[in-house]
Amino acid sequence: MNLFSKYSGSSDLLAGDLGRLSGSYVPESFPHRETEIDHIVRILSSIMRDSRPSNILIYGKTGTGKTSTTQYVTKMLSEAAGEKVRVCFVNCQVHDSPYSILTTLVNELSEGKDDLIPPMGWPLDRIYGELIARINGKGGYYVLVLDEIDRLLQKNGGDSLYVLLKVIDDSTSSRTSLIGITNDANILDGLEPRIRSRMNQESILFSPYNASDLRDIISFRLKGVVKANVVEESAINLCAALGAQEHGDARKALDLMRISVEIAMREGRKTITDKEIYEARDRFEMDVVKEAIKTLPLQSKIVLLSAVVTQELSSKLMITGEIYENYRNICNELGFMSLTSRRVSDILSELEDFGLLSATTRSMGRYGRTRFIKVMGQLDLFKKHLLEDDNLSMFQGSRIVRQSRFENVFGNKEERNLTDRELENKLSNFADADLQ
């Protein structure tokens, strides 16, 4: 028997392309999204009648199908209207400055390689002018889709969006429409009313899928991917239930199913049961952590490393100052420049956003007000991932200290005599109380 046969494409399980289960796949049909699709189509169809469609704002949590639905609809629009329409799709998570968005748009509209704008260097108004010129230069309608538009707004208070709305004004006979996609329902709150009203001409809410919606979606996507009776009914239900727990996240549910299938294939199993789904979930979570750590910028890695080794010394909650001290020690040992505490403070917040740390600010009266921090996950695993970075692999950790500040913190006689265990419990209670 050939060694590779069990890894080859012709598996006992597969009947089609696993890619159908991936998040970026745009299927040919969207169960439980018919009304939303119809709504978008109705708005955009005014192009067919030669008038400009309203701007659209699409709300919905992650994995509710906002992006792929929009891609699907705009693709259909392009096919139906042909040369008349040009759709530009920009992900604001990647391009979050006015500069970056404008260049991306201009380059989307470019014909050849020679009229591309370099990724840096041009003054903003020149790019802006170029964009207007290109839009006006060619006829037809333009639909600008801004995915993850909230990124844009939180970054610099709507400047970028304002610039884009100006593009719409300045394009002659107003043939440009905007579609904004966001998962934050309140993004428009802080904006100027005139921007708000123009962005909000039409808004569409993508409500979270419930478990039975998800079941339909998973079944639908599985069709043609796996052979009949390979996936147990209960496994689909479990997958749907897990996805529903995460605010109705179809992407996650599909990811779980895809990983389950991969696991089953690799292990040579014939069916996919609840067991495979649970395994997939465990692997998924591990991969997420690993990936998150691996892609961290160097300085963030050092800060995280500092947190990890500080916590290794004792499981007490850490405070910002301790982590910063040890961070400086690590920088010293490895010969890196160390950042200011102000910056490290922000990095700690970023790490918290990633879910790698948990932090709660609390005041200890006379002994200051600071964040109580702990590492969310297995220390040794974190450390292993961190040390895989060539820049950190030499780390020894000889100078790491755990200042016994908490002895000062609990300066009164009773608490000074607490054992480590008791102190830890006390601090944990503090933290838990604040973690909802």
Next chain:
DNA sequence: ACTCCACAGGAAAATTGGGGTA
């Protein structure tokens, strides 16, 4: 009531670094 710790986190200045033009 007042002090004062040990920071949080906002605002603005300064630095860095790509890319341009004279």
Next chain:
DNA sequence: TACCCCAATTTTCCTGTGGAGT
């Protein structure tokens, strides 16, 4: 080559703050 423009990143400087100690 020198110098300017621009955006992003960091530093500097700053004000704010909850509550134990006094």
